[in-house]
Amino acid sequence: MTSILHPTETKFEDKWDRGDMKPITLRLLHQQSVSKQEWQNLFWDVHHVCSWDDRGSAKLYEALRELILSFISGCQLRVLGHQDDAALLRAYINEWVKFFAQCQYLPKPYMNLGQNYKSSGSSTTQLGSTQEKSKDGMLVEKLMLDSWNESIFSSIKGRLQDSAMKLIHSERSGEAFDIQLVIGVRESYVNLSSDADDHLKIYRDNFENAYLTSTRTFYKGQASQHLADNGVRNYMNYAAEKLKEEDQRAMRYLEMSKGSDSLKMLHHCTVEVLLTDFKDQILAECPMMITRNETDKLYQMYCLMNEVESGIDPMRESLEFHITQDGLADMEACADTITTDPEKYVEKLLELFTRYSKLVKSAFHDDHRFLTSRDKAYKTVVNDTHVFRLELPTKQKTASKTQPESRCPELLANYCDLLLRKSGASRKLTSDEIESRLRDVLLILKYVQNKDVFMRYHKSHLTRRLILDTSTDSEKEENMVEWLREVGMPADYVNKLARMFQDMKVSGDLNQEFQEKLKEQSNSVADIVTLKVLNAGAWSRGSERTVVSLPMELEDFIPDVEEFYRQKHNGRKLQWHHHMSNGVITFVGSVGKFDLEVTTFQMAVLFAWNQRPHDKLSLEDLRLSTELPEGELKRTLWSLVAFPKLKHQLLLCEPTPKSPRDFLDHSLFRINHDFVIIRNGKVQKRGKFNFIGRLQLSTETSRQEENEGIVALRVLRVQEAIVKIMKMRKKLTNAALQTELVEMLKNMFLPQKKMIKEQIEWLIEHKYMKREDDDLNTFVYLA
Incomplete structure (x- = not known):
């Protein structure tokens, strides 16, 4: 029978089998030399065949496919001939590297095939996304990769993965091997995919999955045994070391290109098997480490638990509990000292804050979550009411109806007063040191819940300093007001303080006018009287005004002041607050002459002896003479009978009292004419002494x-x-x-x-x- 061939088939066989196309293509696959002329001829032949019609392109595609499959079959025989894992990997990588290199060159002459070939019938099913690839001229490259995948890779990928994982297991166990073997396997998985939408699919489904599984299997039993044998502290070293090792190993063996999250998945896997599974045992050591201030170990635990979901929360709770308990215990241990000494109290709070801040910085790297826990616990310490208790009355004014609050704001205000007024504490400090300590007070103030109590006491002390002119630095006083504004104190509070300074300046001008008027009238008191007229809206003192019988010189002076003020401000009413007034009187005794700074109440008491300096006066006599309420009279007498800074008291009492409650109607008081001031162990015949203390601005009421x-x-x-x-x-x-x-x-x-x-x-x-x-x-x- 005579065989009749289609003209296209005849032409193709002439070109492919009997021509140069097949031999040149085969030499390219085997990486044999091809001349420049042969290379160019191949381009022309492919173009010529593809220009015939669709059947020419199809014949060329099928012939090329058979040639590639035949070549791959030879590669497969050479690879499968090795039984040893390492030899198998070397053979596979060697064949793959050469084949993949040709995947970059062979498709170039066949570019026209990719542009002209149209699949039809069963070919469409077989080639899948060939039509999509052909648009980019990548048909031949896809054909080569898919053929390798179907022929050799799919049959030995299990052995490849197992061999690669065994080598990685050996490395984890401390054995050496050629790392390029694993890297080569990984690269073949990555480069094999011809899927344009997901070029890492083969790698992800096979190599990556096998790597994660082998990692989890390796550490599952080893980690548990290491923890049981060596304890938590050593285990943390082990876990930290292994996490670092695995991250470095992943950088070598896993794909790091864009679109791959292998490193993230591997890290999550190692964290889970090394830390998450043992989270409770590790965290159980945290409270003891905090108590012992083991900052290095705490930092290591923090770094490890920060990798674990919700691993930080128990550490924060332990820190918060420690600060609360330790801080309160410290405060209670020195309660006797710090409740009576504002300076010691503030120093103790600052010491605690510094200690806990240093702990958070060293152990937890100033993590904002731990700073929040520190602040929360420190706030509990600052506002605790067990040691420092202030009783505020409720609407029912009974002793049992009170709501306890911390005395912290009161003590902070007292400390500010020590720094801002002329006192022993402020004289020992430089201006910068005073400013630094005021800043420290503001730091603590941020943690005080009831800041309105601080503002009340601070305003009371400021009032005293402004009236007595005892501020160390008027500029610092005004700066302090602005600092309070900066730390978030309510604007109306701060504005009232600012108005007090303005009031003092207005009052100073008014006082100067009044003194000039007295000089015009040749009044003898012009140079010895200072007038302070203050706005009740800014100073807002209590409505209570204590009755007192003033010395005649002052009593006669009051009408002149009221008349002067009425002429300046018609319609305004003056109210005299004698408990806010003070003066200087001269005491002449048997030893010397002394200027005494006293409150108006003290002055009224001492003037009772002005006409009878050697008499003994009873409590009733002094009550009639001064007209002071009994409570205020006893407090004032106590300040003159038992002033803590004096070795020789100004007043003597019979019988000797131990407290103001010991003053009875039959108690007798007399002037101590041997009163003397002793400084540095030496008796002073002249001098000045301040009896004012803290009485001038507060009465019991x-x-x-x-x-x-x-x-x-x-x-x-x-x-x-x-x-x-x-x-x-x-x-x-x-x-x-x-x-x-x-x-x-x-x-x-x-x-x-x-x-x-x-x-x-x-x-x-x-x-x-x-x-x-x-x-x-x-x-x-x-x-």
Whole structure:
């Protein structure tokens, strides 16, 4: 029978089998030399065949496919001939490297095939995404990679993976091997994929998955045994070392190109098997490490647990518990000293803050989460009421109805007073040191819950310093006010302090005018009297004014002041606050002559002996002479009978008292004419002494008023804040209202739940708001 061939088939066989196309292509596959002319001829022949029609391209594609498969079959025989794992890997990598190199060159002459070949029928199913690839002229490259994958890779990939994982296992066990074997296997997995959408699919599904599995298997039993044999502290060293090793190993053996998250997955795997599975055992050591201040180990634990989900939270809780317990224990241990000495108290708080800050920095690298825990615990220490307790009255003015608060804000205000007024403490310090310590106070103040108490006491001390002119530096006084503004103190508080300085300047001008008027009248008191007229709105002293019988010179002086002020400011009323006044009197005794700085109350008591210096006066005599209330009279007498800085007291009492409560109606008082001032062990015949102490601005009634004023102002603040919130929200639940209220007032004080409830009821009663008819826990604002 005569065979009849199609013209295209005849032409193709002439070109492929009997021509140069097949031999040149085969030499390229075997990496044999090809001349420049042959290389160019191959381009022309491919172009010529592809230009015939679709059947020419199909014939060329099939012939090239058979040639490639035949070549790969030879490679497969050479690779499978090795039984040893290392030899198998070397043979495979050697064949793959040569084949993959030709994947870059062979497709070039066949570019026209990729551009013209159209699959049809069964070829479409077989080639998959060939049509998509052909648009980029990558048909032949895909054909080569897919053929390698189907022929050799799919049949031995299991052995390749196992061999590579065994080598990595050997490396983890300390044995040496040629790392290029594993790297070569990895590269073949990466480069084999011809999927344009996911070029790492083969690598991810095979090599990466096998690597993660082998890692987990290797450490699963080893880590548990190491922890049991060596304990947590040594295990942390082991885990840290292995994590570092595995990250470095992953950099060598896993794919790091864009689109690969192998390193992240491997790190997560090692963290899980080395740390997460033993998290509880590791964290159990944290409290003891914190107690012993083992910062190096804590930092190592922090670094490890930071890799574990929720691993940091138990460490933060341990730190917070330690700071709270340790801080309170420290404060209680030296309570006797620090409750009476503001300087020691502030030093102790600063020492605790420095200690815990250093711990957080060294052990936890100033992680903001641990800084938050430090702040929370330190705030608990600062506001603790077990050691430092301030009783604020409630509406029911009974001894049992009080709400305890920390005395911290009061002690901080007292310490500021020590630094800002002329005192023994401030004289020992330079200007920069005073400023530094004031900054320290402001640091602690940030942790104080009830800042309104600090502002009350600070304002009271500032009032004393301004009236007595005892400030060390007026510029620092004004700077302190601005610093309070910077740390978030409420603006209305700070503005009132600023107005006090303005008031003093206005009062100074007024005093100068008054003295000039007295000089014009040739008044003898012009040079010895200083007038301070202060605005009640800025200074807001208590309404209580203590009655006292003034010396005649002062009593006669008062009408002149009132007349002068009436002429300057018609319609304004002057109120005399004698407990805020002071003066200097001269005492002449048997030893010498001394100038004594005294309060007006002390002056009134001492003037009782002016006409009878050697008499003994009873408590009743002094009460009639001074007209002071009994409580104030006893306090004033005590300051003259038992002044702590004097070895020889100004007044003597019979019988000798131990406290002001020991003053009875039959107690007798007399002037000590042997009164003398002793400095550096030497008797002084001349000198000046300050008896004012802390009495001039506070009476028993005014102190009670101060505390009641704090509570009264809090009530108004709560009412104001509730109305402001409801006006903005219109409708709000009880829980949401309380949350917003606390957030709004936290810079001044933390309102008690009882106070909030009482003020809500008060506002409802006075028609500022009402409860929702169908929901009693929802409030509605009434315009």
